[in-house]
Amino acid sequence: MGTSDPVLRTLGDDAEDVREWLRAAAAGFLQPAVSEDELRTRAGAVDPERTQGAYADGRCVATCRTFAQRLTLPGGRDVPCSAVTHVTVTATHRRRGLMSAMLRRALRAAKERGEVCASLIAAEYPIYGRHGFGPATRATDFRVDLTRAGLDRAGLDRTRATGPEAGHVELVAPEELRTVGPPLHQRFRALPTSAGAIDRSTRWWLAHTGGLRYPGDERPDLFHAVYRDRDGTAQGIASYRHDRRWANSLPAGTLHVDELTAVTAEAELALWHYLLSVDWTVTVCADRRAPDDVLPLLLPDPRAARINRHHDLLWLRPLDVPALLSARDYRTAGNLVLEVHDEAGLAGGRYALDAVGAQGARCEPTTLTADLTLGVSELGSLCLGEESAGRLLRLGRLDEHRPGAADHADLLLRTDRRPWCQDMF
Numbered sequence: 001m002g003t004s005d006p007v008l009r010t011l012g013d014d015a016e017d018v019r020e021w022l023r024a025a026a027a028g029f030l031q032p033a034v035s036e037d038e039l040r041t042r043a044g045a046v047d048p049e050r051t052q053g054a055y056a057d058g059r060c061v062a063t064c065r066t067f068a069q070r071l072t073l074p075g076g077r078d079v080p081c082s083a084v085t086h087v088t089v090t091a092t093h094r095r096r097g098l099m100s101a102m103l104r105r106a107l108r109a110a111k112e113r114g115e116v117c118a119s120l121i122a123a124e125y126p127i128y129g130r131h132g133f134g135p136a137t138r139a140t141d142f143r144v145d146l147t148r149a150g151l152d153r154a155g156l157d158r159t160r161a162t163g164p165e166a167g168h169v170e171l172v173a174p175e176e177l178r179t180v181g182p183p184l185h186q187r188f189r190a191l192p193t194s195a196g197a198i199d200r201s202t203r204w205w206l207a208h209t210g211g212l213r214y215p216g217d218e219r220p221d222l223f224h225a226v227y228r229d230r231d232g233t234a235q236g237i238a239s240y241r242h243d244r245r246w247a248n249s250l251p252a253g254t255l256h257v258d259e260l261t262a263v264t265a266e267a268e269l270a271l272w273h274y275l276l277s278v279d280w281t282v283t284v285c286a287d288r289r290a291p292d293d294v295l296p297l298l299l300p301d302p303r304a305a306r307i308n309r310h311h312d313l314l315w316l317r318p319l320d321v322p323a324l325l326s327a328r329d330y331r332t333a334g335n336l337v338l339e340v341h342d343e344a345g346l347a348g349g350r351y352a353l354d355a356v357g358a359q360g361a362r363c364e365p366t367t368l369t370a371d372l373t374l375g376v377s378e379l380g381s382l383c384l385g386e387e388s389a390g391r392l393l394r395l396g397r398l399d400e401h402r403p404g405a406a407d408h409a410d411l412l413l414r415t416d417r418r419p420w421c422q423d424m425f
């Protein structure tokens, strides 16, 4: 164990500084050695100004970085968000408050930059609540047993339809997906029902299509399918891999859906029917789908879509409550006064929300009496519509000062389609 107290600082422009930081981040994620190749590849993602390290005895022992992200809110508008990632503390320096100190600095910097909230994907559930993050989207991992599901004749016939009225699924090369994918995903993120979606960088598309490989990353190449409507416009994309086993081998053939993004219901159904009817396949695994994905109900026997895992995915930490709540749409018109507690002193205060339904809302500081008092992490869980204020009330995690206020909050905040984020970062 080192002798000096670790000192926190932001990275400099020196390339060796970044490399030492990357080595520490790898060690924190339990990877003992990093090749020169990997250091070079990963360095491209690091913005030194948004990257912190803690240094003891000349070595980096703790890491944390953020990057600028766009987060879609209910209604389809997006807000600037600070995505927190690579939070690690080397095993020799844990439980001394280093992570907490780095997060405090990262959140303060995000607030100063005008980022409306911070986001992350939590390695362990108990870590981030105390820093004001709450689980804001959930995801479901499905495993479809095709022998049980049976054949959905009508669906398959629609998928196979030909002629001037019919759209079609085509397989495209990775290079073509790099052209078709980004504008399609932009359209998807702008849909009123896409709350929880986050933007994808050029780097994301390159990594997804095999154009950027991290050494040691043995992810197999993917097939990429595009659904085009009868005018030839791309309306959906799906990427998948197959283990190339036959249906009668043991274990039998499995298709893994890496992603499926569609901007029309027609494209969504057509892509699912395509994926469910690839030869040799007995099992289709689809991870990180929306909890209310149509997949089970597409099957003649919906119970054939077993839920392997249902888990929290994107965690949010409000930083600017008025900006966050006035950028989203609401299910109906109504008023609500929220007293938000934030021990870090970043987002606390009393706010009056004046929602005008699907036309957005006003939200500003107020001296009116509060309807509900809640912590900032509870607001993180409620702000996209995933969590229910009624449930948090039953748990004693928010206080109601007017009978029915939690119900009213649910009427305003919850969404017809559940918020969903399918991307890891």
Ligand SMILES: CC(=O)SCCNC(=O)CCNC(=O)[C@H](O)C(C)(C)COP(=O)(O)OP(=O)(O)OC[C@H]1O[C@@H](n2cnc3c(N)ncnc32)[C@H](O)[C@@H]1OP(=O)(O)O
Binding pocket: 028, 029, 084, 085, 086, 087, 088, 089, 090, 093, 094, 095, 096, 097, 098, 099, 100, 101, 120, 121, 122, 123, 124, 126, 127
């Ligand atoms: C967004 C992301 O990057 S997710 C990835 C998170 N990183 C990892 O999982 C890598 C492996 N783990 C680690 O590197 C470290 O253990 C970290 C980063 C999780 C925590 O770092 P530390 O410096 O030990 O945290 P710190 O000392 O600030 O802990 C603050 C509190 O959180 C609690 N805490 C920290 N980690 C955990 C955990 N994994 N599970 C439960 N509680 C935790 C601590 O017990 C502490 O509580 P206390 O003050 O009441 O004792």
